[in-house]
Amino acid sequence: MSDAQMFQIRTVEAPRLPAPSSTTGVIGWMRQNLFSSIGNTVLTILGALIAWALIEPLIEFALVKAVWTGDDRTACLGADGEHIGACWAYVGDYMQQFIYGRYTTSELWRVNTVYGLFALLLVPLLAPSVPYKGINALLLLVAFPIVAYYLLTGLVIGDTVILPIVETAQWGGLLVTLVIAVTGITASLPLGILFALGRRSNMPIIKLISVIFIEFWRGVPLITVLFMSSVMLPLFLPDGVTFDKLLRVLVGVTLFSSAYMAEVVRGGLQAIPKGQYEGAMALGLRFWPMMYLIILPQALKLVIPGIVNTFIGLFKDTTLVLIVGMFDLLGMIQSSFADPSWATPTQAHTGYLFAAFVFFVFCFGMSRYSIFVEKQLHTGHKR
Known part of the structure; x- marks a missing residue:
């Protein structure tokens, strides 16, 4: 028998076959992450049952049995006055106040x-x-x-x-929420960076001032800060001197958030190797160019999750301004409960569900964008 008969030599490249369907796509992901073992399969099924037990009543209340149109409370009452689904007609009627307040x-x-x-x-x-x-x-x-x-x-x-x-007392709803949140987020980041640098400074006075500021604002609850800025601060001002209530709230929220932001940034600064500082100084860079060009870009990149977490917490904490008489989104929803024309057993549930949805959209958007930024910037950590 010749060599040609004993061996079959391929002279043309074999066609490339796709990977098995069980290892790619949704099925492959589920096999790898949810059903990779007996234990994971049991936990997946148990988790799905628990999730369905929690989500199914919410879907039924918010969508299946919901009332979408109507002119008053009668549209959201059952035939015998029994509980039905969410009264979205009430939300639609109050939508202008929820967004603009009494503007x-x-x-x-x-x-x-x-x-x-x-x-x-x-x-x-x-x-x-x-x-x-x-x-x-x-x-x-x-x-x-x-x-x-x-x-x-x-x-x-x-x-x-x-x-x-238009007086700020007429502002309310989502307008007040966004004004406080955006102002606090925008102003607290640079202030937090400055106090973080001050706390790591070699100058005793600067370091002492930064430590006192950070520890003071971290040691008091935000409710106390809002109460002091709105109620107690005017008592210490000279006669005839006053500040708008919204301005006082903005200052209090900004200072409070900047203290937490300073600690987040300080963690990033401490994570930078000492060689980065020495290399920058070897290039002849002074303190501020070194921080701006070398240190801060790396430090801020490392603490993106912490920064965004502080932003999300600040956004949700805007609901506390109700204690000083300012009606943000949640405050306007609570004030609408006093309207007898929409008083139903499901009115409060619907209002709070709407508030939760709005806050979730903004907070989830910030968290997803932070993940996107991390992937864009952490190119050196990719494998």
């Missing part, structure tokens, strides 16, 4: 303009591929606050009323 109805276009400008400037800044980031950041951080302030509060030059004055 003057004829001037709502001003709030909508602020919302639109904020989205128009924020989205390109967050998108990695959009150019001119510097100009965009300058417009968002410098020009936008000035324009938003005059749009929301009004503008009077001499005796000429360009925009009617």
Whole structure:
């Protein structure tokens, strides 16, 4: 028998076959992560049963048995007055107050303009591929606050009323929530960075001031800060000197959040190897160029989860302003319960469910974007 008869030599490359369907796609992921062993299979099934037991009543209440249209409470009552699903007709009727509070109805276009400008400037800044980031950041951080302030509060030059004055006492709902959250987030990050650098400073006075500031604000609850800034602070001011209540709340929330932000940033600074500092100094860089160009970019990248976690906590803590008489989204929902025209057994459940949904959308959006940023920046840690 010849060699050609004993061996079959392929002269053409064999076609490439796809991977087995059981190892790729959704099925492959489930086999690898959910059903990889008997124990994982049991836990997966048990977890699915528990999740369904919790989610099924929520779906039935919020969607299946919900009432979507109606003019008053009678639309959300059963035939014999029994409990039915969520009363979304009530939410629709109060939607304007939930978003704008008691802002003057004829001037709502001003709030909508602020919302639109904020989205128009924020989205390109967050998108990695959009150019001119510097100009965009300058417009968002410098020009936008000035324009938003005059749009929301009004503008009077001499005796000429360009925009009617709308007192902050008329603000409420999602407007107040976003104003407090965005201001606190924007202002607390740079303040936190400064106090974190101050706490690690070699200058005793700077370090002492930073430590006292951080420990003081971390040692008191936010409710106490809001109460002091709104109720007690005016007692210590000279006669005739006063500050707007919203301004006092913004200052209190910003200082409170900046103390926690300082500790998050300090953790990132301590994680940077000493060789990075020595290398920067060997290049002849002074303190601020070294921090701006070498240290802070690395430190902030390491603590992105902590920074975003602080932002999310701040966003949710805005609900505490109700204690000082400011009606944010949750406050407006609670105040709507006093309306007898929508008083039903499911009114409170529906209102709180709507508030939970709104807060979840914003907080989940921030968390997902932080994960996206981590993946974009942590290129050196990829395997």
